[in-house]
Amino acid sequence: MWEQIKSNQIRSVMLIVTMGTLLFLVGYFIGLYFLDSPTAGVILALIVWGMMNLVALFQGDSIILAMSGARKISPQDHPRLYNVVEEMKIASGLEKMPDVYIIDDPALNAFATGRSPDRAAVAVTTGLLDKLNRDELQGVIAHEIGHIKNQDIRLMLLASILLGAIVILAYYATRIMFYSGMSGGSNRRKGSSGGGGGAAVIIVIVVGIILMILAPIMAQLIYFAISRKREYLADASAALYTRYPAGLASALEKLANSNTQVKNANKATAPMYISNPFYKGGMAVNDLFATHPPLADRIGILRAMGGASYADYEKSYEKVKASRIIPASALAEAAPIEARPASPESQAGEIRERVERTRETSDLMWRLSNYRSINCGNCGTRLRLPPSFNEPSLRCPHCGYVNQLETA
Amino acid sequence: MAGIILGVIVAIIVILLIIIIATYNGLVGMRNQTKNAWAQIDVQLKRRYDLIPNLVETVKGYMQHERGTLEAVTNARNLAQSVASAGPGERAAAEGQLSSALARLLVVVENYPNLKANQNFLALQEELTGTENKIGFSRQFYNDSVLRFNNKIEMFPSNIIAGMTGFKQSEFFEVKAPEEREAPKVSFSAPPKS
Structure with a gap:
């Protein structure tokens, strides 16, 4: 349908290649250091990587879903969520309905996984289902479907496997290095260096150690960079599918505010909860979003959109971030797309929410002046x-x- | 010399052929996509036909004074179903009528708190909202596909190939009823029509 924002863009490919090179280097130094043969190290790295790939390919999505405690639902279990997912599946032109999962967790979060658009899954927390109205839920689901449609889930799977392989290899390499260093087992190093070139060997060893320490961090940074970019693109897709950027924007605002909302904090018995910096109901949400761009930026871009097309998102992004985001191929189709108004159901919900919030706030004011209730x-x-x-x-x-x- | 010219001519012909084949295949792909998108709308519209008798049955007991609204919904449904095999334009008009009749019903429902406490009705309402949205989104997808397809047919150079091989423009699924265009306004004093 619309030119998808494909994952095989040059920059994504370059990042994957860089991560691959890191893996190669880690393997090379492991070989040089422990196995007396760089080639053996590289082969070891490839074997680790290959095995993780196999596992991920056949089990990756189920492992992720099982780890997050997600349970699969049928249309009867949560008709609304299921309907919203199906709506977005239709809007995006996805061919197969993704599996729908629910996670029992009061935090607000959602994710998509799977190895291809034909075998994908969407999972949302119960907290999200409780707190968001239909338009907002639609925005979040559209964002996740955007990840599926833009092939992000495959790209991220690939990147995360590379990251995992690098982290595992570097972790064990440094462990063994320290362990053998402490027990005075430096004979292997002596053996490999043979006779001459003491300074060169030391440099190689130092470089190796630095690489072992830095490689996982660098790989992680690259992984986050890919992830952040894909988040913006998925936001753009969500706006296009729903024709309602304000829905996702409002959902993201709720995510951002979920740690300071009076409603959450009210459950704590401490009367002065607002001044307590350590209690934050939604702190975990912010941690999970560390791989994401700042929510404020994403909200700002969505709110500043004039219509709902990729071109509108691009224009808005350029205004907020002063750089470009969407590949030109996706901008070629220049038909203007208007955003739709809010659904009547959400408008009604908005009023109810405002009344509740006002009540919470006035309760707080009473309590501050030592009134008991x-x-x-x-x-x-x-x-x-x-x-x-x-x-x-x-x-x-x-x-x-x-x-x-x-x-x- | 003659050999080079011949070679160049053959190369040009081969390239032209490849372009023609690629364009033709592209057009076929797009036409199939519009057909597929149309089938999606059809599925959702049928689902709505099936839901309405249930809805009317559930609501009837509670809404003695809203006979007119309920009849309007039933009539609009029957009318829409009777043109179910027509083209997009004709169907869109009938479906637009049905949509606005349903929207009126759902507004009136706000006056019946008992009804809104009925689990059966709430489930139906969610089903209906979902179906309405799915109709909307499948229409959105269909119209976007049609726009792309029609553009391709009109634009140079694909218009030449489209003209030679007999591709026709597809019809948009546009809602004609004017009241459908705007979101239904909630007003409790509005008397039900008909």
């Missing part, structure tokens, strides 16, 4: 007690039930 034991009416109130019981003005008070 209790719920009537019979009818549940919220009763506020001024600080000077110290009677043992209180008659509910609403239903007449006498509430016993704990002495404050």
Whole structure:
């Protein structure tokens, strides 16, 4: 359908090649250092990489889903989520319906995985389902379908396998190096260096050690760089599929605010929760999003979009970030695409949410001025007690039930 | 000398042939995609026909005073189903009527809190919302496919090949009913039509 934002762009390929080179170098030094033969080291690295590839190819998605505690759902289990996924599958022109998974977790998050667009899965947390309205959920799902459609899941799988192989090899290499160093087992090094060129050997060893330490970090940085770029592209796809960039923007705002929202913090009993810097309900979300670009940037770009096409996203991105993001091939089709208005259901939900938020805030203000609040034991009416109130019981003005008070 | 000229001519012909074949195949691919997209719309529209009798049955008991709204929905459904084998243009008009009748019904439903507490109805409402959205998104995908296909047929040089091999422009699935274009406005005083 639309020119997809393909993963086999030059820059993505270059990054993968760079990671491959890192793996090669790590293998080379392992061979040089432990096996007396660089070739053997490279072969070892390739074997590790190949085995991880095989596992990932056949089991990768199920492993990821199992690790995150996701359970597969059928249309009856959560009709709304299933419908939204199907809507986005239709909008994106994806040929096969991805499997839908739910993760029991109050944090707000979602991901897509799978080895190809024909065998993909989308997983969302229960927290996300609770907190987002339909338009927002649609935006998040469209973003994930965008990852599937743009072939990101395959690219990220490839990159993560390379990263994993590098990390594993470097980890064990440094472990063995330190271990053998401490137990005085330097005979192997002596053996390999043979006679001459002491300085050169030391340089090679130092370079090797530095590489072992740096390779995993560098690989990780590259991995994050690929990931961040793909996030922007998936946002652009989401706007195009839903024709409603504001939906995803609003969902991302909820993700960003999920650690400071009054609603979350209210569950903690501490009355001064807002000033407590250590309690943040949604902290884990921010950690998980470390591979993502700053949410504020993504929201800003989506909010500044004039329409819903790739060209609109590109224009908005250039305004916010002063660089380019979408490949020219995807911008060639220049038909203007308008964004749609919010769905009536979401508009109604918005009002309800605002009322609730206002109530939470006013409760907080009362509490700050030392008012106690209790719920009537019979009818549940919220009763506020001024600080000077110290009677043992209180008659509910609403239903007449006498509430016993704990002495404050 | 003659050999070189002959070679150049043959090369040009081969390149032209390759371009023609590629363009032709591209056009066929796009036409199949529009057909496929159309089939998707069809699936969702049929799903909506199936849902409506259920919905009317569930709602009827609660909404004694809304006979007119319910009848409008049923009539629009039957009308839409009767032209189910027609082309996109004709169908779009009938489906537009049905969409706006349904939208009116769902607005009126807001006046019946008992109904909104009915689990059966809530499930149906979600199904209906989902189906309406799927219709919308499959229409979006279809129209985008048609736009691309029609552009390809009109633009040079693919228009030559399209003309020679008899490709025809596809019809958009556009909703004609004017009230469908705007999002339904929530107003509780609006009397049901018909």
